[in-house]
Amino acid sequence: MNWVERAAELRQWSKGAVRAPHKPLLLLYALGRFQREDDGALRYGAVEEDLKRLLAEYGPPHRTSPAYPFHHLVSDGVWEVRTDRGAGSPGTGVRELRATGAAGRLVPELRAALRREPSLLGRMAQVLLDANFPPSLHDELCEAVGLVPEPEPDVSERLSVARRQRDPRMRERVLTAYEYRCAFCGYDGRIGAVPVGLEAAHVRWWAFDGPDDVDNGLCLCSLHHKLFDKGVLGVGEGDRVLVSQRFVGHSPAARVQVTELSGRPLVGPQPGAAPVAARHRAWHTAQVFHGDPRPAHAAPSPA
Structure with missing residues (x-):
């Protein structure tokens, strides 16, 4: 499975050229936590304020809730949610996520791939950054989500995912x-x-x-x-x-x-x-x- 392409092709709400970086921000945050703690789950009630800050600073101008990506990222095959009742997200309601002790983390297959191939984390992070944010914000966004930058991924891989080449002139x-x-x-x-x-x-x-x-x-x-x-x-x-x-x-x-x-x-x-x-x-x-x-x-x- 090509996890880099999966990161580049996250399904995001779209209407014209409207920005909706909710899922990329959550996935970057989850990758940062995995890099530091490996297998820890992210309980919604514990990370809600962190996710709110990320959305306020790097999201669209209008206010949005981190409950949306916490629930919907599951559909992209990189994220899973469990509650006190068992597997599965209770929905996008903040109260439900808090009351059921909802916790999310990277799916087992992705966690295993990241352990086998440590450079994969950096490549996924770079593709998420390239696809959703301007280069001027990359370094500070990595710091905000706790990601330690890896060596630059192979240029050919980045371009094959982006499918566009920048004009150096x-x-x-x-x-x-x-x-x-x-x-x-x-x-x-x-x-x-x-x-x-x-x-x-x-x-x-x-x-x-x-x-x-x-x-x-x-x-x-x-x-x-x-x-x-x-x-x-x-x-x-x-x-x-x-x-x-x-x-x-x-x-x-x-x-x-x-x-x-x-x-x-x-x-x-x-x-x-x-x-x-x-x-x-x-x-x-x-x-x-x-x-x-x-x-x-x-x-x-x-x-």
Whole structure:
């Protein structure tokens, strides 16, 4: 049985390009626990808060319950649930999962395969990350679920599962279009002739059919790339920066680097280069950006 392909093909609720990473997050969490504890079952009542935090931070903008993947992951053949009454999940109700002492864990065949082939865990985790999240979030998501990163899986295996190849030229095309400046803050640091701390961000994530095209890219500094992928920042009508009302930061740095960006026009792209396409901008606003945007920040009056 190809467990890597099974991880890549988890059945998720879908409607267009709506994000529903509930099952991948639970499976990543379960793999992290297996890596640390091997055979321990995850009692729903004990892990509910952990799963809530993962969904709040890495899930879709709207609130959802971890009871959904705890029950439905069973149908993918990688997860089993038992209760005080015996085998089988009592359903997606939080009360039922708690009251029956529901506990889930990886199915016996998968646990045996992970013991026989330790590298399998890392390959499954990488495919789950590639298929559901942008690269800027991979390391911190591994830390959040307690996964110790394994050596990179074979590239041919990752591509055979993903069935799409990234265009290695995208980064250079996007950075050139924005003249090596962060589209949000204008940062343009270099060491000699080499830019440092600048990255090409996908507006619509590659994992959700976002193309490797300039009109789906932004040149962003490392900080703003991370905040963009976490839904703190977005791009609104008129190519102006959106800042989530849910973001809280009182320090001068937080104000200058985040809240005062609200309503500011993007820096670039240069004339002749394609701006962010409306369809990609709309996807990010609906699927990644958190909450409502703050009002445009008023620039201080000149003295």
